[in-house]
Amino acid sequence: QVQLVQSGAEVKKPGASVKVSCKASGYSFTSYGISWVRQAPGQGLEWMGRISAYNGNTDYAQKLQGRVTMTTDTSTSTAYMELRSLRSDDTAVYYCAKVTGIVALDYWGQGTLVTVSS
Amino acid sequence: DIQMTQSPSTLSASVGDRVTITCRASQSVSSWLAWYQQKPGKAPKLLIYKASRLQSGVPSRFSGSGSGTEFTLTISSLQPDDFATYYCQHYDSYSWTFGRGTKVEIK
Numbered sequence: 001q002v003q004l005v006q007s008g009a010e011v012k013k014p015g016a017s018v019k020v021s022c023k024a025s026g027y028s029f030t031s032y033g034i035s036w037v038r039q040a041p042g043q044g045l046e047w048m049g050r051i052s053a054y055n056g057n058t059d060y061a062q063k064l065q066g067r068v069t070m071t072t073d074t075s076t077s078t079a080y081m082e083l084r085s086l087r088s089d090d091t092a093v094y095y096c097a098k099v100t101g102i103v104a105l106d107y108w109g110q111g112t113l114v115t116v117s118s
Numbered sequence: 119d120i121q122m123t124q125s126p127s128t129l130s131a132s133v134g135d136r137v138t139i140t141c142r143a144s145q146s147v148s149s150w151l152a153w154y155q156q157k158p159g160k161a162p163k164l165l166i167y168k169a170s171r172l173q174s175g176v177p178s179r180f181s182g183s184g185s186g187t188e189f190t191l192t193i194s195s196l197q198p199d200d201f202a203t204y205y206c207q208h209y210d211s212y213s214w215t216f217g218r219g220t221k222v223e224i225k
Contacts, residue, residue, distance in 0.1 A: 035214065045156075045162065046216065095162075100167065104164055108162060
């Protein structure tokens with residue numbers, strides 16, 4: 001069965017960087033993209049960006065341009081999301097999700113809590 | 119950017135009620151709209167894609183309709199497991215946009 005397993009919770013200081021991993025199994029990794037979505041405490045869902053696992057092409061949300069980088073390692077079927085220059089309002093649960101052929105998100109990771117605090 | 123406006127933001131209903139949630143786009147999005155259900159502390163779950171197509175394994179009491187700028191998610195007979203927050207999501211060129219969510223509460 002399709003599974004996306006994310007790395008564990010992180011606590012970071014303002015200005016630091018965080019890199020979250022998302023290991024996929026149960027499907028052909030390079031046939032689909034991975035999106036990253038975050039959710040601040042008590043808030044709604046915010047799309048961060050997408051990466052094609054086939055060719056590495058990326059699209060990022062405009063507000064995160066320059067601070068976020070998404071990559072994949074096809075040898076281990078793992079996607080990564082790195083966010084730099086962290087601020088307190090980056091505190092959120094970060095989700096990876098598999099992109100279907102009809103541009104919906106059909107399988108999600110369990111989420112990774114990133115806390116930014118001095 | 120296309121904005122997605124969901125209404126209501128909160129909805130109180132009883133088991134067995136018919137529930138309708140609306141999502142309006144600031145401009146036409148054709149049928150590129152999905153609906154998700156999220157329960158506290160859990161990842162979202164895909165319910166509906168391409169406006170009206172039921173995701174595999176999702177109960178048939180969930181249905182989606184609409185095209186262009188106005189879309190609805192309907193739960194025909196609300197069940198105890200359906201109390202959750204629901205989000206619409208649009209895909210446009212190279213970005214996704216979520217609505218702000220509708221929380222379905224027990225009346």
